[in-house]
Amino acid sequence: xTLPLFERVRGIVADVLAIPAAQLTLQSSxxxxxxxxxxxxxxxxxxxxxxxxxxxxxxxxxxxxxxxxVVSIMESKLSKSASx
Amino acid sequence: MKAINAKAAIETxxxxxxxxxxxxxxxxxxxxRSEIDHLxxxxxxxxxxxxxxxxxxxxxxxxxxxxxxxxYEQLRPNSxxxxxxxxxxxxxxxxxxxxxxxxxxxxxxxxxxxxxSEFNAHVQEIVDPQSSxxxxxxxxxxxxxxxxxxxxxxxxxxxxxxxxxxxxxxMRVSGEFRQWISTFRQHSQAxxxxxxLEQPExxxxxxxxxxxxxxxxxxxxxxxxxxxxxxxEQPGVYxxxxxxxxxxxxxxxxxxxxxxxxxxxxxxAQNLNHLVKEWLRFLYPLTGxxxxxxxxxxxxxxxxxxxxxxxIAGIHLGTEYPGAGFQDxxxxxxxxxxxxxxxxxCSKNNLDDAMEALQNHPGMLLKPSHFAAMRINWGDKAQNxxxxxxxxxIGVDSMAFLDDNPIERQQVRSLLPEVFVIDVPxxxxxxxxxxxxxxxxxxxxxxxxxxxRGHYYQAQRERDQLEQTISSREDFYRSLQQEIxxxxxxxLLLTRxxxxxxxxxxxxxxTHRYTEQQIAVLTATPGWHCFSLRVRDRFGDNGLVGVAITxxxxxxxxxxxxxxxxxxxxxxxxxxxxxxxADHARKLGxxxxxxxxxxxxxxxxxxxxxxxxxxxxxxxxxxxxxxxLELAENILQCPEWxxxxxxxGERV
Numbered sequence: 001x002t003l004p005l006f007e008r009v010r011g012i013v014a015d016v017l018a019i020p021a022a023q024l025t026l027q028s029s030x031x032x033x034x035x036x037x038x039x040x041x042x043x044x045x046x047x048x049x050x051x052x053x054x055x056x057x058x059x060x061x062x063x064x065x066x067x068x069x070v071v072s073i074m075e076s077k078l079s080k081s082a083s084x
Numbered sequence: 085m086k087a088i089n090a091k092a093a094i095e096t097x098x099x100x101x102x103x104x105x106x107x108x109x110x111x112x113x114x115x116x117r118s119e120i121d122h123l124x125x126x127x128x129x130x131x132x133x134x135x136x137x138x139x140x141x142x143x144x145x146x147x148x149x150x151x152x153x154x155x156y157e158q159l160r161p162n163s164x165x166x167x168x169x170x171x172x173x174x175x176x177x178x179x180x181x182x183x184x185x186x187x188x189x190x191x192x193x194x195x196x197x198x199x200x201s202e203f204n205a206h207v208q209e210i211v212d213p214q215s216s217x218x219x220x221x222x223x224x225x226x227x228x229x230x231x232x233x234x235x236x237x238x239x240x241x242x243x244x245x246x247x248x249x250x251x252x253x254x255m256r257v258s259g260e261f262r263q264w265i266s267t268f269r270q271h272s273q274a275x276x277x278x279x280x281l282e283q284p285e286x287x288x289x290x291x292x293x294x295x296x297x298x299x300x301x302x303x304x305x306x307x308x309x310x311x312x313x314x315x316x317e318q319p320g321v322y323x324x325x326x327x328x329x330x331x332x333x334x335x336x337x338x339x340x341x342x343x344x345x346x347x348x349x350x351x352x353a354q355n356l357n358h359l360v361k362e363w364l365r366f367l368y369p370l371t372g373x374x375x376x377x378x379x380x381x382x383x384x385x386x387x388x389x390x391x392x393x394x395x396i397a398g399i400h401l402g403t404e405y406p407g408a409g410f411q412d413x414x415x416x417x418x419x420x421x422x423x424x425x426x427x428x429x430c431s432k433n434n435l436d437d438a439m440e441a442l443q444n445h446p447g448m449l450l451k452p453s454h455f456a457a458m459r460i461n462w463g464d465k466a467q468n469x470x471x472x473x474x475x476x477x478i479g480v481d482s483m484a485f486l487d488d489n490p491i492e493r494q495q496v497r498s499l500l501p502e503v504f505v506i507d508v509p510x511x512x513x514x515x516x517x518x519x520x521x522x523x524x525x526x527x528x529x530x531x532x533x534x535x536x537r538g539h540y541y542q543a544q545r546e547r548d549q550l551e552q553t554i555s556s557r558e559d560f561y562r563s564l565q566q567e568i569x570x571x572x573x574x575x576l577l578l579t580r581x582x583x584x585x586x587x588x589x590x591x592x593x594x595t596h597r598y599t600e601q602q603i604a605v606l607t608a609t610p611g612w613h614c615f616s617l618r619v620r621d622r623f624g625d626n627g628l629v630g631v632a633i634t635x636x637x638x639x640x641x642x643x644x645x646x647x648x649x650x651x652x653x654x655x656x657x658x659x660x661x662x663x664x665x666a667d668h669a670r671k672l673g674x675x676x677x678x679x680x681x682x683x684x685x686x687x688x689x690x691x692x693x694x695x696x697x698x699x700x701x702x703x704x705x706x707x708x709x710x711x712x713l714e715l716a717e718n719i720l721q722c723p724e725w726x727x728x729x730x731x732x733g734e735r736v
Contacts (some may be wrong), residue, residue: 003114011114015147018154021114039179042347044179047147049353058109058346 005078009070014053016044029066041065048074053083111121111516113143120155129162134501140191141507144357146180148467149187156190165195168371169222171274172198172448173206175233177349187495192364193524195373203348204233205388210264213271224275224370226324226363227264230350231281231304234260242288242300258310265314265321273340273601275325278315280308281325285335319578319600322366322528329362350632361523368523371661372597374585375484375504375524377426377456377476379415382438384488386410386450388512391437403448409513414449415517421454423527424537426476428457430468430485435460456541465492466499470564477650479589479686482634484524488515529579536627544651561656561725564621568657570664571731573607580628581616586649588631589686590660592647593679593693594708596633603633613668619652630661634668641669646693653689656723662697663720664728670715677715682708695722 006026013028014021017035030036036044039050045061048054048070054077056064064070100206120607123132132155140152156163168189172178182198189196199220201209206227217225235257238250245253260279287293287300292302308327315321330338333355338354351359368374376489383390387410388400400407421427427450431438439461443454452458457475459468465487473480481502487493487736488508495506503523508515519525551560571577582600589595598606607614617630627651635642643665648658664713669677682695694711697702698718703710712719 011117012147014654015117015151018150042177042349043146043150043180043183046203046353046356047150050145050356051147053354055340055342058342061346 003053005074006067006071008051009048009067009074012047013044013067013070016047017038024067026071027066027069030067031065041069044070052078088455111228113139113148113650117143117151118199124155124158129159132604133159135161136192136275136456137497140187144184144188146184146353147355149183152187152190155193160195164372165190165193167195167197168224168367169197169219170199170224170367171217171222172226172228173201173209173217174226175204175206175230175346176227177203177227178228179347180349181356181360185363188360188364189367192368192373194367195375196367196533207264210268211671218271218468222331224276224277224367225272226277226279227549228279228326228621230279231284235304235307238300238303239284240288242298242303244299244582248300250303254306254310257307258314261311262314265318269318270599271475273320273599273605275366275370275599276321277320277324277363278589279324280311280312282327282330283335285339313623317481320602321580324362324366325650326362329358339500346707349709361521362453365523366528366695369526369528373524374482374527374587375425375429375522376478376587377472378417378420378484378486378506378519379428379430379523381487381489381492382429382433382460382630384512385448385486385508385515386414387445389663391441392433395651396441396445399441399445403447406512407447408532409515411447412513412516413519416516418454419527420519423525424530425525426456426478426537426541428459428472428476429455430459430465430472430487432462432465433460464495469496469500469503477590479585484522486519488512491629493498494697520564525577533721536625539624540626540651540702543626546623547621558725561723564623566655566657567620567727567729568660569618569620569729569731570661571616571618573603573616577616577628578603581614581631584617584628584631584649588647588649589684589688590650591653591693592687593643593690594645596645597686598645604635615664615668617648617657619655619657630657632665634665635670636672636674639673639675641665641672641674641677643677646679650689656726659692659697659720660695660722660726660728663722666713666715666718666720675715676712677703678710678712679708680708 010021010024013019013024017033017040019033019035026057030041045064052074056073060073064073070080096136116135120132120135120139123135128419132317136152136155139148178200182200185198186196199216199222201217206229209215212342237245238257240255242250252499265276265278281304283304289297289300290425294298311323315323327691338355339350343349382385386401389398389454391399402408403411417427439452442450443447457472459472461468465610469483469485470480473483479502480500484504484506485493485496493505493508496503504522506518506522508518547564550563573581578598578600581604585596585598585603603614608610613634615632616628617632618628619630620624629652630645631645633645637642646662648661660668666677679694679699681691683691697713698721699711699713701709702712
């Protein structure tokens with residue numbers, strides 16, 4: 001059984017930022033979450049890379065600043081690797 | 085972790101037993117997270133802590149690490165964690181490793197405070213006595229500097245360098261390390277762990293590097309050889325073989341050059357934990373989290389198959405597949421035995437079946453004499469483990485447990501949470517690796533006692549047999565023919581003396597823990613003395629088994645540390661050692677001798693030591709009791725059956 005991508009991403013964001021998952025929505029972003037600073041952003045990127053076994057490009061990392069953005073970048077990366 | 089309700093623990097484990105997580109790990113791990121938060125809200129710290137262990141064992145990723153660390157911080161007021169301060173001096177981004185390291189440390193019972201130096205500021209921190217490196221008073225410091233930062237010429241411009249320039253660069257870098265180590269030692273007694281330098285994935289000169297002319301690989305190796313020598317010259321300085329670590333996990337896959345170029349993190353996400361685990365191999369022994377004994381199962385652990393069903397001809401053990409994997413387990417256990425770690429057997433079997441294989445199977449590398457204790461029966465393993473701990477005179481928190489059966493592991497983990505339960509993979513060929521990787525078996529120094537320990541325990545069994553055949557205590561003491569030798573501190577004994585102050589829990593009056601450097605500094609101070617005790621008897625040499633540190637000032641003589649290894653307790657050598665100290669005090673002109681007894685959970689065997697030797701209570705506070713003896717009124721005697729010598733050979 002695999003959870004939907006949003007659920008998995010939300011769980012990781014909740015862990016890394018130490019926020020209850022229930023408080024996070026697709027719209028949650030670094031602008032409105034105080035703990036989402038540069039160190040936590042790097043931790044989040046690394047946690048996602050470990051969980052999904054992939055590596056992000058620096059350009060992708062720069063714009064992964066909301067859960068929605070993270071999910072959309074992940075979707076395109078995962079579909080590319082699935083078709084490759 | 086204390087006061088866990090065993091029944092509740094087992095029930096909880098039943099609910100979350102391994103395998104329940106196997107499918108859709110994130111889904112069940114998120115259930116586990118909700119359950120932990122629920123338990124924390126209800127105030128059930130013990131079960132929450134057990135589930136945090138479970139979660140961390142199932143998934144030690146960066147995201148779990150963040151979760152585990154934040155929940156442990158909530159638990160901290162109710163938990164019995166050992167605080168430990170670490171500073172990392174670094175030339176690259178280390179921040180993402182911190183939650184992984186702290187999560188693993190919490191899991192091991194240590195509340196690790198990690199401070200990072202400013203980026204690339206390791207030199208300033210080391211040379212400035214007022215820097216926070218020193219003011220934060222860490223117990224250990226890691227110096228993590230990369231080849232490309234400390235030797236950019238050797239790393240990048242090697243093909244443009246002449247042999248002389250290469251030689252000069254290697255000397256320069258070695259000299260810098262030498263300077264840093266000696267400056268650091270002037271300001272700090274902390275343990276220092278130094279990363280050595282990694283080799284490039286592809287040498288600048290290609291395959292030519294291994295032919296004629298200057299060799300980049302040889303130059304970096306030369307620096308690493310020098311580092312090893314430098315560490316050998318200074319107590320408390322250790323080398324972490326970073327180059328071997330990178331090689332072990334694959335040089336081509338270790339790095340993430342994009343993250344190096346953007347955020348100065350050279351290590352790929354998948355490898356962060358490998359570096360953290362390497363740090364733990366140093367931090368476990370430094371924080372005293374060590375296994376003194378490993379208790380092993382037999383069937384499908386020391387050999388393949390089940391002896392009771394397959395018989396001696398049917399089990400797999402030898403140089404061919406599949407027996408080779410099990411012989412490798414025995415190889416790994418022999419290495420631990422030679423490191424001074426005791427081996428013991430705990431197996432559900434008929435004794436005769438098991439002993440036949442242990443004694444007679446041609447593939448056995450381990451012999452019955454390698455095992456300090458055996459429990460081959462159908463009883464409960466947790467109960468057997470407790471008995472083995474008592475027999476070997478060690479705490480259950482100094483025991484590791486190796487068993488292929490996950491149910492047995494889970495039971496031991498629930499009932500004896502202090503035991504180091506080794507996570508064994510399903511694949512038999514991975515068991516040896518699990519042993520070799522476990523940080524609780526690491527040692528940063530070995531003394532000759534470590535190498536002899538197996539023999540000491542064998543002699544102990546013979547002593548016990550003798551005691552049973554002799555009727556009176558005095559006759560038993562006489563028959564032992566004990567000789568003790570007392571030596572003032574000297575450099576050769578320093579490692580063992582520091583080790584004893586850190587490992588001895590039971591017969592230890594004050595449980596003061598000292599590093600080698602601290603003892604060296606202390607005993608160089610006027611009025612302070614350190615004596616070690618060696619015991620021999622008709623069964624052999626027990627080795628260096630006792631330490632006393634004393635402080636003389638005018639008419640008073642105070643015992644700061646008095647400890648004996650449990651293998652000689654109850655044979656009156658403690659009386660002999662104390663009589664020596666009284667004599668020493670008298671010769672220095674002291675009128676009285678005094679010492680604290682500071683009670684701990686484990687040192688009850690030493691509680692009545694001073695009162696049974698005529699000392700009276702002089703002071704009492706929350707920490708303990710000060711006992712005093714007027715030397716004029718009391719003459720402490722060395723028991724007649726103990727012959728005592730100073731190391732010089734003169735009779736005392």
